[in-house]
Amino acid sequence: MNTPKFARIALDNPLRTLFDYRIPAHLSAQLVPGCRVWVPFGKRRLIGIFIQFTQHSVIPSKKLKSLQQVIDEPPVFDPQILALLTWAAGYYHYSLGAALFTALPPALRKAETRAQLSHSCWLINSLPDSALQRAPKQQAIYAWCQQQQQATIAHDQLKQQFPDSQSALKALSDKGYLTRQEIALPMSPPACVDSQALTLSNAQAQLSEQLQRQLEHFNTTLLEGVTGSGKTEVYFSVMETVLRAPASQILILVPEIGLTPQLLARVEKQFSCEIGVLHSNMSDQQRVSTWLKISRGRLRIVIGTRLAVFTPMPQLKLIIIDEEHDASFKQQEGFVYHARDVAIYRAKQADIPIILGSATPSFESLHNVRSNKFHHLRLTQRAQAGQLPVIHTCDMRNQPAAAILSSTLTRAMQHHLAQNKQVILFLNRRGYAPTLFCHDCGWIARCPRCDANLTYHATRASLYCHHCDTQAPKPDLCGDCQSSNLILLGHGTQRIEHVLQQQFADYSCIRLDRDSTRSKGSMESILHDIHSHKYQIIIGTQLLAKGHDFPDVSLVGILDIDYGIYSADFRAMERSAQLLIQVAGRAGRRQTQGEVYVQTHNPDHPLLNLLIKADYAQYAQQALKIRADYQLPPYSYHMALRARATDSQNVHTFLNQAKSIAADYLPAQISIQGPIIPVMEKKAGQYRAFLLLIRPQRGMLSEQIQHWIDQISTLPAARRVHWTIDVDPIDAH
Template sequence: MSVPAQHGLLRVVLPVPLRREFDYLCPLPLPAKGCRVTVPFGNRTLVALVLAHPEHSDVPPARLKTVTAVLDRRPILAEAELHLLAWAARYYLHAPGEVYFQALPTLLRKGEAACYRSMDYWHLLDPNTEAPAQAIKQRQALLLLRQGPLTAGELDARGISGAVLQAMARKQLIEKKEQLPDHIDWRALMGIAQEDKPRLGTEQALAVSLLHRAAGFSPFLLEGITGSGKTEVYLQAMEPVLQAGNQVLVLVPEIGLTPQTIARFQRRFRVPVSTLHSGMSERERLDAWLACRDGSTAVVIGTRSALLTPFQRLGLIIIDEEHDTSFKQQDGFRYHARDMALLRAQQLNIPIILGSATPSFESLHNAAAGKYRLLTLSQRPGTATVARHQLLDSKHVQLHAGLSPQLIQLMTQELADGNQVMLFLNRRGYAPALLCHDCGWLADCERCDAHYTWHKHRGRLHCHHCDHQRPVPPRCPHCGSDQLLGTGLGTEQVEQALAGLFPQYATIRIDRDNTRRKGSFQQHLEGIRAGKYQILIGTQMLAKGHHFPDVTLVAMLDVDGALFASDFRATERFAQLYIQVAGRAGRASKPGRVVLQTHHPDHALLQDLANQGYRHFARGALQERQAALLPPFSFQALFRVQATKAHYCQDFLQQLAGQLSPGLPPAVLCIGPMSAQMERKAGQYRYQLLLQASSRRELASTCRQALALIESLPAARKVRWSLDIDPVEIW
C-alpha cells in the first residue's frame, strides 16, 4: 500500500527515552528539516522535530499516523546544529529525541511559537538626570540606561536589583514601558572601549598575536596561572572576530560566580552581550536563544547548555576554567560541553580557546600530543607577584575551631596591617555530624548511608545528599541524654569562632546556605571589595575566579580527606582546587601568602604543589596514569544502576556482565559489578559496571552490544539504569 495522495513522509524525533526515530505522514507541502510538528504518540500529542523526508518507511503506510499540526514555517535549528546533535546522540549513545530537545528552550519544547514577546523595559525619563553621589547603584543604573532601555532581568544580571529600580521610579528618574525587543544591527554600531584596555605583558601579547593569526579550526590551550590576565587575552582575541561581524560564545562553569567577567565584557565592547543560564525565566531564555539564532546578540556568556544554542555567525568559542567538572552533565543526556564545543568549532571551522590555571589532564595530554596549541602565561601583570606557599603541621597542636595557633598569629598580623584574610573550608553547616557524648549515637539520614549535617543557626539537621531535613532533637533518641555535640568542622562553626577571636573585625561567610536569596551573593562580593569585611570564610563559591585585591592571606582548613580518596581523579581535583584557592592571594600590588593546614605536611602531593606547582605535579601524575592505563590513556563507559533493593542492582549487572564478558575483545576490560562508595542515597541502592578500553571504537561497539542485551534482561524491569560515556565521576 502506497503513501496517501497529497501526503509525504516525515522522520522525526520525540522527547522520549527511546533510542530510535519515528515516521509519520504529513500533508504536502512538507515542513523543512529542523521544524517542529505535533504528532499523536500513544494517547498523547507530543511536539516532534523533523529530521528527514524519507522516500520509504519500514512501517506499513496503513499503520502510519498523521501529523496533527506544523508549528514552524522556517527551521528553528539549522543544518549545522542538527549535525552536531546527531553526532552527540551517536557518540553518547543516548536517546536521540532527548538529545535534540536538550537544545531547545523549555517553551519551544512545549510547542510555543518561536517568536519574541513584548516585555517590560526600563527607560530614562531624562537622559541628563543625575543620581545622588552616595546612591552608587542608582548612578550605575543611569549609566547603563543611557545606552538604551533594558529589562529588569538584564539590569539584575549587571547587579541592579528590583528594589533599586523601584526606588528610582518613585523619584521619577525612570519609567517602565512594554515593547518588543529592539534588535538593532550591532555590527554597524560596534565600538571598543580603548581606554579600558590595559597594556599587555610579553606573554599576553604573544598569545594574542598567535590567536589573531589563527585561521580555520584552531584549538588553543591557554594555561595561565591565577591572576595572569587570561580574561584580557580572551577580550583581545575577540576584537577581530566581532569587528568582522561574527559572534562569540563564552562558556563559564557557573554564571553566578562570574559577575565581574560579564561586567568587564560589557564595558569593553559596545555590542549586545547576552547571558544564558538556568537562573533565567523560561521567557528570558527563549528571547536570548532567539537573539543568538537571529544574530541580534554579539556575545553570549553562558553555562554548559549555552553550547547547544544556534548562532547565525559564530566565529569564536572560549571555554573558561575548562577543567571544571560542571561542564559535564551528570544526569539525563550526559554530554561534556568542552568536548562537544571542540567538535562544534571543527564543524564550523573556527578557533576555540580552552583556558585554565589548572588544565584538565585530558587537555594537557592533547597539547602534548600536538592536537592543541599551548599558550602559557606564567607571570602576573604589573606589580602583582605569585603568592608564597606554606604548609602548617597541625599534628600535636591544639586547634581552635580548626585554626592552629600559628595560623591565628598569621591572621592577626595581616589584619593589623589593614589586609583581608580568606579561609577556605569546603563543608557548610556547623558540623558534619551530631553525636551523643554519653552513648555515641550519631544522627544518620534514614534515606542515605550518610550522617546529617548539623546547622546550628537554623536548629536543623540537613542531609546534603538527598536534601532531607529535620529538627535537632532535644535529647538523644537512643539513651535520652541531652549531651548532643557536633563532631567535625563546618563554615558556620568557623564563623562563630572567628567572631570570638577577632571581634574587632567584620567576618562574612559565603556558602550555599547564606546566598540563597537572589542577589545576595553579588551583594556579599561587593561588600568584600569595598572593604566592608576583613575576614572571609567560605566554600568553593569563594574560590573560583574572584579578584580581591586586599586579600593577602589565604588558608585552607581540614582538607586531609582529599589526599586519600578512592577515585583515581581525586588528586587531580584536589590539585586544581588548591591552585584555584591559592590564586585568591596577592592578586594586586600586595604580596600574598597561601597556608595549608595538614596532618600530613610531608605528603608528596602537597610538597609537589607547594614547591613545584601544578604543571610539575600534572606531568608526574600523567606518567602514573599512563603506566596504569587510566584516562586519558584509555577510554571509559559506566553503567549506573539504582533500585529500592540492593540485590535488584546486583542481579541486573551480573546478568549484563555475564552475557557481555565471554565475547569481549582483548582491548575491553569489564570491571564490576561494584557498589557505589555511598551505596544507598535518597532511599535507592546504587551499583555500577565499568567498561574500559584502549580503543574508543571497541568501547563504543561493546556499549552498543550491551544496550541491545539490556532489552532482553529480565532484571532490567526492576531497576533504573543509565550509561555514561567518558564519566568524570565514579560513584
C-alpha cells in the same frame, strides 16, 4: 527523484529511536529539518522535531499515522546544531529526541510559544463615557495611553510607567478597552561592535598575536595562565579581531551562573554590543527570547553555562571556555555530556578556533597537549605587579585535636589584619558541624535515606543531609542509648564563623557558601561588601575559588586539604590540587606579596609537597605519570552503566545480566569491571552500583556498545531499576 514518503521525527522520550510519519501533501513543502511539528502519538498529540525524509519505513505504511501540523518557519535548529546533537547523542549513547529537547529552551518545548522574535503592545479601543469612573487605576492607565497619541502602546513602555499594573491591565483587556497584540520584530542586521582600547603586557600581547595567527581554521589552544595573569585580556584582544568580521559571533562558556555577572560586567565594559546571557536561572520568557536572538544571529557575544554549547549560532567564529578544568561543565543528570568536549567537537565541525583557559588545566587537556592535539600557550607571570603567593604547610599533628586554626595561621592572620589587609579562610564544608555524636555509646546521627551523616546547621538549628536535603530537628537525646551527652564533631563554615567571632572579635567576618548566597542578589551584595572593606575576614567554600578578584586579600588559609588526599576516587586529588591553587590564587593579587597556609595532617604527602613547593605543572606531570602507570584516564577511556533502585538486589541482578550478555556484543579490547559499589551506596533512598567499561581509545567501538545497550534495554531486569549511561564519567559514585 521520488517525492519523499515519510518523515522521521524525534520525540522527547528515552527510546533511542526516531518515529516515522506519513506526510500530508499540503505539509511536505513546509518541512525543513530542525522544525517543530505536531504528531499524534498513541492517544496524545506531541511536539516532535523533524529530522529527515525517508522512502522506507520498517513499519507498514498502513499502520503509520500522519503529521498534523508544521509549527515553525524558520526551524528552531539549524543543520549544524542538528548535526552536533546527533553526534552528541551517539557519543553519549542518549536518545536523540531527548537530547534535542534538552537543548531547546523550555518555552519552546510547549507549542504556545512561537519561535519568533516579537514584542507585546496594546491596541487602544474606544471607551464609552463614564465607563471607568469606579476604577481610578484603570482610568489612569487608559488616559495615559490616549495621551501618547499612538495607535498602539508598547507593553514595556506601559510597564515602566505603571510598574504594578497587572490586574488593572487584565481588567481593561477583559472589558475590551485595550487589546494585547504580539508584533513580530523585523530581522535587523547584527550590531557593529566597538571595543575599548586594551593595554596588554608583553606576554599577553605575544600570546594574543599567536592566537590571532590561527583564526582561520579549527584548532584547540590550552591557554594556561597562573592566577591573576590576565587571561581575560588575552581573550578580549582575540575577540576584538574576530568581531571585526561583519556578523561574526563568539561563544564564551563559564562554569557557574555565579560567575556570569562578573565576566558580563567586564565584557560589557569592553565591547559596545548587547551581550546574550544564557543559564538555567532565567525565566522561560527571558531564555527563549535571548536564545532566539542568538540563533537568528542578532547577538554577537554569548556568555553561558554548559547548556549554551547547544545554542544555534549561524556566524559562530570563536569559542572560549573559561576555567576549562571545572567539573560543572559536566552535566550529571538526564542527558549526560561534557560541555568542553562538545564545544571542541563543535569548533571542529564549524572549522573555527577554540581556546580553553585555566590556571589549573584538567589532566585530559594536559594529555591532549602532550599528544599534540592541543596548542599550549602559557602566562607564567601575574599581570599586575603582584607576585604569586608563598605557600606554607601547617602540620596539624602538633595541634590540639579539636583545633581548627593552627597557632601559626592564627598569628599570620593577626599580622595581616593589623596591616589593614583582608584574610580568606577556605573550608569546603557547609553547615556548623558535619557530625552529631553520642559521647556515651558512639551513635552518630545518620541520614535515613543516604549512607551519610547529617550535618548540623546552627542558622536553622536543624540537621540536614547534604545529599538528599532530608531535614530533621536536632535531637536532645541519643537515638540509641537516650543519653543527653551529645556532641557536635568537626567544623563547617558556620562553626568557623562562630570561632572567629570569639578569637577575632575586633574584626568582622562574612561567610560565603551556598547557604549564605541562596537568595537572589545576595552573592553580589556580599562581594560588594568585601570590596568596600566592610568585612576583613572571609570564610567560604569552593564558591570562593572561582575567578574572584579581591584586591586587598593578602592571606589565604586552607583549613583542611586532607579530604581529597584520602578519597577513594582517583580524581579527588586532582580536584583538590586545582582548588588549592585556585583558592591560593586569591592572595596578593596587587602589590603586596600574598601568603598561603595549608593545614594538613599529611605534610609529607609527596604529591601535596610537589604542588606546594614546586607548582601545579610539576605536580600534574607527576600525577599524570601515576595515571599512565595504572592506565587510568586520560590514558584509557571509561564509561559507566549506572543503575539505582530502592531494592539493591534489583540493581545487582540487572548489572550482572548486562555484564553476562556483554560477551556477545563487545570485543575483547573492551574490559568490564563490576558491579562496583560506590562509597555512598545508598543515596536519597536508592541503592546504587555500576559497571565500568574501559576502552583503550576514545569513542572506540561505540557501534558495538550501542547494540549492547539496545539489548540491555530489553532485559526484564531493566524495568526494575533506573539506569543510565555515563560516557567519560568524572567521579566514582
